[in-house]
Amino acid sequence: MTYRQLIARFGTPAAALAAVPDLARRGGGKAPALRTTSDAEKEIARVEKLGAKWLMLGQGLYPRLLAELEDAPPLVTAKGDLGLLDRQAVAIVGARNASAAACRFARGLAHDLGQQDLVIVSGLARGIDSAAHDGALATGTIAVIAGGIDVFYPPENEGRQRALFERGLVLAEMPAGTEPRARHFPYRNRIIAGMTSGTVIVEAAPRSGSLITARLAAESGREVMAVPGSPLDPRAQGCNQLIRDGATLIQNAADVVEAIRPFASQVRSPASPFEPSVEQLNGDDALGEVERLLGPSPVPVDEIIRLSGAPSGAVQLALLELDLAGRLERHAGGKVSLVSQ
Amino acid sequence: MTYRQLIARFGTPAAALAAVPDLARRGGGKAPALRTTSDAEKEIARVEKLGAKWLMLGQGLYPRLLAELEDAPPLVTAKGDLGLLDRQAVAIVGARNASAAACRFARGLAHDLGQQDLVIVSGLARGIDSAAHDGALATGTIAVIAGGIDVFYPPENEGRQRALFERGLVLAEMPAGTEPRARHFPYRNRIIAGMTSGTVIVEAAPRSGSLITARLAAESGREVMAVPGSPLDPRAQGCNQLIRDGATLIQNAADVVEAIRPFASQVRSPASPFEPSVEQLNGDDALGEVERLLGPSPVPVDEIIRLSGAPSGAVQLALLELDLAGRLERHAGGKVSLVSQ
Numbered sequence: 118m119t120y121r122q123l124i125a126r127f128g129t130p131a132a133a134l135a136a137v138p139d140l141a142r143r144g145g146g147k148a149p150a151l152r153t154t155s156d157a158e159k160e161i162a163r164v165e166k167l168g169a170k171w172l173m174l175g176q177g178l179y180p181r182l183l184a185e186l187e188d189a190p191p192l193v194t195a196k197g198d199l200g201l202l203d204r205q206a207v208a209i210v211g212a213r214n215a216s217a218a219a220c221r222f223a224r225g226l227a228h229d230l231g232q233q234d235l236v237i238v239s240g241l242a243r244g245i246d247s248a249a250h251d252g253a254l255a256t257g258t259i260a261v262i263a264g265g266i267d268v269f270y271p272p273e274n275e276g277r278q279r280a281l282f283e284r285g286l287v288l289a290e291m292p293a294g295t296e297p298r299a300r301h302f303p304y305r306n307r308i309i310a311g312m313t314s315g316t317v318i319v320e321a322a323p324r325s326g327s328l329i330t331a332r333l334a335a336e337s338g339r340e341v342m343a344v345p346g347s348p349l350d351p352r353a354q355g356c357n358q359l360i361r362d363g364a365t366l367i368q369n370a371a372d373v374v375e376a377i378r379p380f381a382s383q384v385r386s387p388a389s390p391f392e393p394s395v396e397q398l399n400g401d402d403a404l405g406e407v408e409r410l411l412g413p414s415p416v417p418v419d420e421i422i423r424l425s426g427a428p429s430g431a432v433q434l435a436l437l438e439l440d441l442a443g444r445l446e447r448h449a450g451g452k453v454s455l456v457s458q
Numbered sequence: 459m460t461y462r463q464l465i466a467r468f469g470t471p472a473a474a475l476a477a478v479p480d481l482a483r484r485g486g487g488k489a490p491a492l493r494t495t496s497d498a499e500k501e502i503a504r505v506e507k508l509g510a511k512w513l514m515l516g517q518g519l520y521p522r523l524l525a526e527l528e529d530a531p532p533l534v535t536a537k538g539d540l541g542l543l544d545r546q547a548v549a550i551v552g553a554r555n556a557s558a559a560a561c562r563f564a565r566g567l568a569h570d571l572g573q574q575d576l577v578i579v580s581g582l583a584r585g586i587d588s589a590a591h592d593g594a595l596a597t598g599t600i601a602v603i604a605g606g607i608d609v610f611y612p613p614e615n616e617g618r619q620r621a622l623f624e625r626g627l628v629l630a631e632m633p634a635g636t637e638p639r640a641r642h643f644p645y646r647n648r649i650i651a652g653m654t655s656g657t658v659i660v661e662a663a664p665r666s667g668s669l670i671t672a673r674l675a676a677e678s679g680r681e682v683m684a685v686p687g688s689p690l691d692p693r694a695q696g697c698n699q700l701i702r703d704g705a706t707l708i709q710n711a712a713d714v715v716e717a718i719r720p721f722a723s724q725v726r727s728p729a730s731p732f733e734p735s736v737e738q739l740n741g742d743d744a745l746g747e748v749e750r751l752l753g754p755s756p757v758p759v760d761e762i763i764r765l766s767g768a769p770s771g772a773v774q775l776a777l778l779e780l781d782l783a784g785r786l787e788r789h790a791g792g793k794v795s796l797v798s799q
Contacts, residue, residue, distance in 0.1 A: 218688065218690055219688075221690075222688070222689065222690055344688075344689060345686030345687065345688070345689070345694075345698055345701065345707070346686065346687065346688050347559060347560075347563070347685075347686070347687050347688065347694075348563065348685060348686070348708070348709040348710065349559055349562075349563055353686075353688075354709065357686055357707055357709050358709075360686065360701060360707050361706075361707045361709075361713070365702075366686070366698055366701050366702045366707075367689070368689040368695065368698050368699075368702075369689065372702070
């Protein structure tokens with residue numbers, strides 16, 4: 118989001134990079150270490166040597182729906198059939214320790230949706246994710262992984278990932294060589310939810326990662342769909358709860374197709390991720406006031422704007438300065454808080 | 459409904475009975491055979507000899523919520539603990555050939571709802587119904603049966619029905635001695651749906667009797683609740699479809715209690731089932747016009763009133779006349795049609 122707001126504010130990466138040290142100092146921190154051109158060129162070369170491509174926010178190959186997220190990743194590495202990005206996609210995710218029946222259901226659902234010309238997106242995890250990729254391997258499937266494009270996780274899925282390099286597509290936000298860590302998985306999940314018209318959750322326990330994907334899909338305005346199960350089966354509780362909370366109950370591919378129909382026309386709509394601000398920087402007027410209004414509890418940016426009485430652009434600039442100074446934390450739902458010192 | 463409209467029109471049973479022959483003749487039929495006082499006294503005595511009581515629409519013991527139905531039964535026979543009629547009730551119904559797991563779930567749900575002081579109503583059929591009664595036998599359960607109060611169906615449930623005579627309550631609309639026939643079951647289901655705040659459906663195949671009960675509950679403005687299951691299990695399809703259509707997904711007793719809370723205050727509200735009409739009979743003006751507007755396809759009474767341009771009371775009278783003449787058929791949702799000759 119910081120990247121996006123910098124570009125929106127300064128128009129070009131070069132202008133943004135030039136402004137960062139000063140903004141950070143105004144926000145009360147020291148200037149962040151910026152990578153050199155030579156670092157960047159090395160990273161570009163490394164990815165290209167792996168046979169992968171760069172997808173850049175705002176450029177042609179970047180997934181259109183993903184570009185709509187306010188926290189869309191600026192850069193994604195991609196290896197495989199980039200043509201899959203042009204088709205409408207649905208995510209199928211679920212428990213790693215899913216029942217055999219649920220895996221069979223996920224594989225069948227992915228297959229049937231593939232027959233309807235839909236691309237299946239998942240996370241290449243054990244269980245439901247693997248079954249979903251397998252079901253759609255012949256028709257088109259995309260894996261979004263939490264680590265670098267060249268890292269195989271879980272290890273037993275190396276063969277599956279290589280098959281997707283050849284016959285599908287693999288996307289990674291983290292730099293090549295990155296081993297996935299726990300905090301990377303929610304970042305990965307936002308890409309799965311963000312690049313698809315909707316997400317189907319198959320067997321998920323309460324408080325599982327699949328439910329994070331469901332929440333992210335809902336926050337992005339995408340369709341949340343869940344496969345029900347017996348209340349006697351603990352693995353069905355997460356999905357049943359989602360349905361109680363308003364997710365569409367899914368019994369078969371036709372139910373999915375019906376649910377995501379409203380999104381069909383949006384896949385190829387032109388994306389305009391950047392709307393450069395025409396407002397002038399108007400000094401540091403708002404910074405002190407914004408800082409005073411912030412605390413350790415997340416509050417909506419809208420509320421800060423309202424309470425400060427300052428123009429929206431001035432508040433956004435102040436938040437950007439605090440952010441670059443390492444003093445701002447951004448939360449889901451457009452909320453922000455001060456980093457506790 | 460004919461009974462109710464006659465009483466509403468003529469104020470007392472005696473006046474209604476005196477008017478029936480003439481009304482039927484005006485409707486174009488012959489006068490229906492009326493039972494004699496001696497017939498009625500014999501039937502009353504028979505039921506009392508069985509140890510059962512009469513519940514009469516509009517009188518004290520008659521279930522309050524049931525009295526709200528426009529097709530509430532005028533008379534019901536009851537054997538067992540009539541005090542159960544004073545407590546809030548929930549129906550649990552489902553497949554006769556339910557899985558063992560679903561029967562266990564129904565029994566546990568009935569038990570847990572009983573602990574919340576709710577009375578469990580069901581139909582004493584095999585499968586889910588029997589499990590529901592068993593789970594609530596200690597706390598309070600009512601069976602509504604399709605045949606006469608003294609008829610045991612299915613035969614293997616004789617012991618269960620006798621236990622309900624002693625420790626619960628059994629209700630029957632059909633006269634004592636009546637063997638249940640297929641057409642009696644939907645009538646029975648309207649009583650189950652009508653006397654409860656809501657109906658929980660546990661495992662039901664598409665197009666099953668349990669779904670009729672669900673529809674009747676929805677038409678009576680009561681809560682429709684369903685227990686989900688795997689899409690791979692055909693016995694779960696009816697319930698999953700109900701949830702897709704808007705039924706509340708139920709995982710446990712707390713979900714049921716939450717769903718029916720809005721009805722809690724309505725149990726003891728005074729019932730006033732009869733609102734005698736103050737309109738005068740205004741000749742046979744509407745009869746010809748109403749007859750012309752009717753055909754073999756069911757149409758809403760409201761539409762007949764609108765199209766005829768006649769006062770509502772005149773149209774209702776015309777319908778009553780056709781009804782008593784055996785020429786009118788009444789359908790769900792306040793629709794009527796002419797009986798094909």
